[in-house]
Amino acid sequence: EPEVTQTPSHQVTQMGQEVILRCVPISNHLYFYWYRQILGQKVEFLVSFYNNEISEKSEIFDDQFSVERPDGSNFTLKIRSTKLEDSAMYFCASRSGTSTDTQYFGPGTRLTVL
Amino acid sequence: GENVEQHPSTLSVQEGDSAVIKCTYSDSASNYFPWYKQELGKRPQLIIDIRSNVGEKKDQRIAVTLNKTAKHFSLHITETQPEDSAVYFCAAVNFGNEKLTFGTGTRLTIIP
Numbered sequence: 001e002p003e004v005t006q007t008p009s010h011q012v013t014q015m016g017q018e019v020i021l022r023c024v025p026i027s028n029h030l031y032f033y034w035y036r037q038i039l040g041q042k043v044e045f046l047v048s049f050y051n052n053e054i055s056e057k058s059e060i061f062d063d064q065f066s067v068e069r070p071d072g073s074n075f076t077l078k079i080r081s082t083k084l085e086d087s088a089m090y091f092c093a094s095r096s097g098t099s100t101d102t103q104y105f106g107p108g109t110r111l112t113v114l
Numbered sequence: 115g116e117n118v119e120q121h122p123s124t125l126s127v128q129e130g131d132s133a134v135i136k137c138t139y140s141d142s143a144s145n146y147f148p149w150y151k152q153e154l155g156k157r158p159q160l161i162i163d164i165r166s167n168v169g170e171k172k173d174q175r176i177a178v179t180l181n182k183t184a185k186h187f188s189l190h191i192t193e194t195q196p197e198d199s200a201v202y203f204c205a206a207v208n209f210g211n212e213k214l215t216f217g218t219g220t221r222l223t224i225i226p
Contacts, residue, residue: 031212043150043158043203045213056212091157093214101146101165101207103214105157 002026004106006092012112013082021077021109023092029104030097032075034067036060036088037108043091049075050097082113116141118206120217128225133194135220137204138186144206147180147187148214152201161202162189191222199224 005024013019025032034046047057049067066078075094079086089110093103117140127133139147145166150158164171164178164187171178175194180187191198204217 033213035214042218043214043216045215048212050212058213101209102148102160102163104160105150107157 004092004094004104006090006106006109008109009107010110010112012114015084015113016081019079019082019111021079021090021092021111023075023077023106024073025075025092025094026096026104027073028096029094031055031095031103032067032069033093033095033103034077035091035093035105037091038088046077046090079111082111084113087111087113116144116206116208116215118204118215118217120204120220122220123218124221124223126223126225127194129194129196131194133189133191133198133222133224135189135202135204135222136186137188137206137217138184139206139215140185141206141208142182142185143208143210146207146209147178148205148207149178149189150203150205150216152203152219154200158203194224196224196226198222 007022032049035043037043047061048055064080068076089108091108092106095103120137148163151161152158162176175192177190201219203219205214207214
């Protein structure tokens with residue numbers, strides 16, 4: 001069964017550095033999402049992406065964040081200048097948009113900002 | 115925007131007993147309600163979902179009920195097993211605005 005994949009599984013960075021989190025959604029899926037989960041808390045929506053543009057974003061997704069689908073397979077989340085409070089698990093998800101409403105989640109990238 | 119509340123935050127049940135987790139939502143336009151199971155350090159995995167035109171759905175030991183009027187939905191797990199131990203999240207979405215809004219989670223522990 002196809003799955004969403006994410007790399008790296010764990011990223012450690014210094015405050016103020018840029019990070020890029022990578023996701024490969026399920027092939028033929030049309031809708032893509034990023035969520036984050038601070039340790040011990042609920043999963044929070046960051047951004048949705050369809051047809052090469054952002055369709056919705058939350059108040060968390062400020063100017064420090066950006067998303068891109070550079071090559072038709074990868075879907076990336078960039079944080080330009082990381083802050084301590086960006087430390088969290090970041091999940092990518094994708095949805096086909098046709099036969100099902102289900103969003104399928106990747107295994108996550110644990111981001112630690114020191 | 116949508117707000118989803120989930121209760122209880124922790125739940126312990128004896129193996130073989132039933133577990134019930136309840137959620138309420140605020141946006142009457144929400145029309146899809148998935149439940150995710152998350153084991154420690156793992157991704158959320160969909161276990162069951164329900165659309166707003168259906169009142170109940172069952173899949174083996176797992177069932178979900180939806181009351182649109184009251185804006186609440188519940189997860190029922192029967193004949194619980196140790197492998198059911200995990201954190202369960204309810205969520206709501208209105209496909210007019212794409213995003214899943216999650217509840218705060220319920221840590222379910224099955225006591226052998």
